[in-house]
Amino acid sequence: MTIQVKFFASMRDLMGDDQSISRDIVEQQGIQTVDDVWTYCAQGKEKPSNVLIAVNMDYVDGQTQVKAGDEVAFFPPVTGG
Amino acid sequence: MTIQVKFFASMRDLMGDDQSISRDIVEQQGIQTVDDVWTYCAQGKEKPSNVLIAVNMDYVDGQTQVKAGDEVAFFPPVTGG
């Protein structure tokens, strides 16, 4: 089982991988919260203070627990409309 | 020279003359204000408290002076839109 992680817009640019908006990480690496997911993926990059986070498409904060099968997304303030 | 007087909607019905929305009154009859115009035209009917009044298409109150050539209109609260 895996956790699917997505980065959108400038957050994807920040992660330095312009092509991929989605990556799967395996579960058994001490990842318990959304912040752990960020730390695992970000390779030392600090989480921007204005980042927005969704788990399974609902807004959450960094302390939210994640589990196998979850979809975790990081993105900047929204600018639609 | 005359003053043209118009009644609209329920105010025209009140005046008991359903066909005519406009009548001219001659000036020299002691008519100085909009209220005098009402009194002259209304044949004893009391002016309703919610009546709206326009002279030359701008809103005024009953004490407004009228002069030859003016167009005076009486109508109920507006209900457009």
Added chain:
Amino acid sequence: MHIAINSEPFDPWQVLNDYQNEKSELQGKYGATAVFVGTMRDFNEGDDVSEMFLEHYPGMTEHHLENICSQATGEHQLLDSLVVHRVGVIQPNDPIVLVAVWTAHRKQAFEACREIMEDLKSKAPFWKKEQLNDGQNRWVGKNTKGY
């Protein structure tokens, strides 16, 4: 800025389409369009309404609608505005009034459109007479509050 009093039915979406297409100078300049359409219902105050007659005061109505739009244009930096209002015999589901404004930003558009509509409701000389299903007819006494 355009004001129209229509004695014939009008299609608000067609009117907006035509009006905007003619305004080539606006293209790329407006970011926000707010629109209100008032439509005749087939009921009012608990009664079924079969038809309506809308009277106005020719001249004064146009004069006040122009004043209302001019004031909103100054207060809310409108790039353009449009008001169309039906008069005469009106059937249920007929559009009665269309108010549209074009601005750079949405705040001004929302506020101006609503203000124009409220001013129209309280100041523009129109009067509605309803024909009820039971054959009676009645003048509408006053407009409902908009805030």
Added chain:
Amino acid sequence: MHIAINSEPFDPWQVLNDYQNEKSELQGKYGATAVFVGTMRDFNEGDDVSEMFLEHYPGMTEHHLENICSQATGEHQLLDSLVVHRVGVIQPNDPIVLVAVWTAHRKQAFEACREIMEDLKSKAPFWKKEQLNDGQNRWVGKNTKGY
């Protein structure tokens, strides 16, 4: 209630015309329609903008637009609501977003249309990247305040 994400240009007036014509059950019941259209300008924050790319989060975007419209429907007694939003490459003067609501009375229509639009601006996952005339491009940092 209808939500659409369009990757192709759309004509808001045509969309409204088609949508309303299909809704025969609404006829005679709604007295008020409030509409907002957001359109791409050819300038932003002092710079000329030649093109825009609009990204979204498929699934989450639709989910949140549905939540927003459902909440407004309950709060403002909406008879119906419609949201259409463009994604992909957008040119100046292209419509970006359409919000429309139908109600019995105008107060609810004005308030619901604006609230849906503000909620969309603050919660729906869309992101704009502007291509400037000088060849540079930039993500838009945040939306302007709507109140």
